[in-house]
Amino acid sequence: MTDSTPSTSRPRILSGMRPTGKLHLGNYMGALYNWVKLQHEYECYFFIADYHALTTDYANTANLRENIREVMLDFLAAGLDPAVSTLFIQSDVKAHFELNSLFSMITPLSWLERVPTYKDQQEQLKEKDLATYGFLGYPLLQSADILLYKPRYVPVGADQVAHVELTREVARRFNQFFPGDFYLSPGAAPWEMGAIQEKARKLADDKTKSTFSAHELYEAAHQTRKITGFGRHEVLPEPDVFLTPSPKLPGTDGRKMSKSYRNTILLSDPETEVRAKLKTMVTDPARIRREDRGNPDVCPVFDLHRVFSTEQTQQNxxxxxxTAGIGCIECKNWLADAVVEHLAPIQERRRYYESNFVEVEEILAQGAVRAATRANQTMQEVRDAVGLR
Known part of the structure; x- marks a missing residue:
C-alpha cells in the first residue's frame, strides 16, 4: 500500500471517537455519515480517542485493544478513505499528552468544572468513581487533540459546541501568555521593527543585544504604543464550530440509541438480527390493536423511516x-428492508477489511506517521513560544 499524503490546499478538519466497540446506527448517523461526506471537501484527520476511554473506564481495560480494532473496522466500512483522510489512534501520537500537560498549567479549574457534560456524566455514571483528575480534565485533553492539528473547523453536533468553545478559550489564553513571532504588516516600514528592537534593548539594559525572544519583542511592542506596523503570529489558531446534522436515533426501546440501554442496531449486525431487533421495536403507545389508527409523529419506528427510507416508503x-391500512409489523418490515439495504455496502467493506487486517494495520501506521508529522510541527512552535527545548 502506498502512502498518499492528503492535500493541504483544503481547509483542515479534525474529529475523533472513543473506542466503545462495534458502532451502531446512532454513531453512524451522528458522526461517521457526515465524516464520509466531508473527507472529499476538506483535509481531514479522524482518530480513535483511546486516551479518552480511560477517563471513565480506567478500571477495566481488558477489551480496549479489541474495541479499537472494531471501531477502526467500522471507520473503514462506513467509507472513510485513507487515501484522502488521515486515520490514526490517539495514543500513537505522544504529542497529545504533552500539549495536554502544558494546557493544564494555564487553564483555570473553574473552566473545567463549568463544562455542561461534567456533572451530567457524573450523574449518569454513578456506579463509577469519577473523582479523578483525568475525568475532570478530559475536555482539556479534547482541546489538545484539536489544537495540535490547527484545524479550521471541528465538526460537531449541537451538544458538543461547549467543548469547542472551551478549546477556543484555551487557545486564546495560551496565545496571550505565549505570543508567537512578530512580523511586519504588509506595507509597514522596516524602521518599525527596528524601533521595537531598540526598545527591547533598553528594557534588557543591553545596548549590544541583537537577538530577542518573542516575549521580549511582545513587551517592547506593547510599551511602544505608537508603533502600529507589526503583527504577531498566533501559535494556536482558534478553530470554528462546523455544525453537522446529527439526528438522535431512537433505539429499539424508544430511548436514544445507546449501548448502555442495550437498544442498539450495530452496523455489523447480520440481516436476520436487524430484522429481529426491529420487529421488537416499540411503536405509538396509543395504537394497541391492529384496527387502531396510529400517529407516526410519536412513533420511534417512523423516526428511523425518516432517516433510512425513501420518501415514497415514508408516505406509504x-x-x-x-388510516390503520397497515399494521405495525408491516411498517417495521418496510423499515427493515431500508436499513438492510443501507447496511449492505458497509458490511461488504467490513468483511473485506476483517479478512485483510494487515492492511488495516498499515493504514493506522501510515496515519500515525502523518498525524505525528503535523503534531510535531505544532509542538515545536509551542515549545519555542513557551521557552522549552
Missing part, C-alpha cells in the same frame, strides 16, 4: 399508519 407508512 404514514398513510397506512394513520
Amino acid at each position: 407508512a404514514r398513510v397506512g399508519c394513520t
Whole structure:
C-alpha cells in the first residue's frame, strides 16, 4: 500500500471517537455519515480517542485493544478513505499528552468544572468513581487533540459546541501568555521593527543585544504604543464550530440509541438480527390493536423511516399508519428492508477489511506517521513560544 499524503490546499478538519466497540446506527448517523461526506471537501484527520476511554473506564481495560480494532473496522466500512483522510489512534501520537500537560498549567479549574457534560456524566455514571483528575480534565485533553492539528473547523453536533468553545478559550489564553513571532504588516516600514528592537534593548539594559525572544519583542511592542506596523503570529489558531446534522436515533426501546440501554442496531449486525431487533421495536403507545389508527409523529419506528427510507416508503407508512391500512409489523418490515439495504455496502467493506487486517494495520501506521508529522510541527512552535527545548 502506498502512502498518499492528503492535500493541504483544503481547509483542515479534525474529529475523533472513543473506542466503545462495534458502532451502531446512532454513531453512524451522528458522526461517521457526515465524516464520509466531508473527507472529499476538506483535509481531514479522524482518530480513535483511546486516551479518552480511560477517563471513565480506567478500571477495566481488558477489551480496549479489541474495541479499537472494531471501531477502526467500522471507520473503514462506513467509507472513510485513507487515501484522502488521515486515520490514526490517539495514543500513537505522544504529542497529545504533552500539549495536554502544558494546557493544564494555564487553564483555570473553574473552566473545567463549568463544562455542561461534567456533572451530567457524573450523574449518569454513578456506579463509577469519577473523582479523578483525568475525568475532570478530559475536555482539556479534547482541546489538545484539536489544537495540535490547527484545524479550521471541528465538526460537531449541537451538544458538543461547549467543548469547542472551551478549546477556543484555551487557545486564546495560551496565545496571550505565549505570543508567537512578530512580523511586519504588509506595507509597514522596516524602521518599525527596528524601533521595537531598540526598545527591547533598553528594557534588557543591553545596548549590544541583537537577538530577542518573542516575549521580549511582545513587551517592547506593547510599551511602544505608537508603533502600529507589526503583527504577531498566533501559535494556536482558534478553530470554528462546523455544525453537522446529527439526528438522535431512537433505539429499539424508544430511548436514544445507546449501548448502555442495550437498544442498539450495530452496523455489523447480520440481516436476520436487524430484522429481529426491529420487529421488537416499540411503536405509538396509543395504537394497541391492529384496527387502531396510529400517529407516526410519536412513533420511534417512523423516526428511523425518516432517516433510512425513501420518501415514497415514508408516505406509504404514514398513510397506512394513520388510516390503520397497515399494521405495525408491516411498517417495521418496510423499515427493515431500508436499513438492510443501507447496511449492505458497509458490511461488504467490513468483511473485506476483517479478512485483510494487515492492511488495516498499515493504514493506522501510515496515519500515525502523518498525524505525528503535523503534531510535531505544532509542538515545536509551542515549545519555542513557551521557552522549552
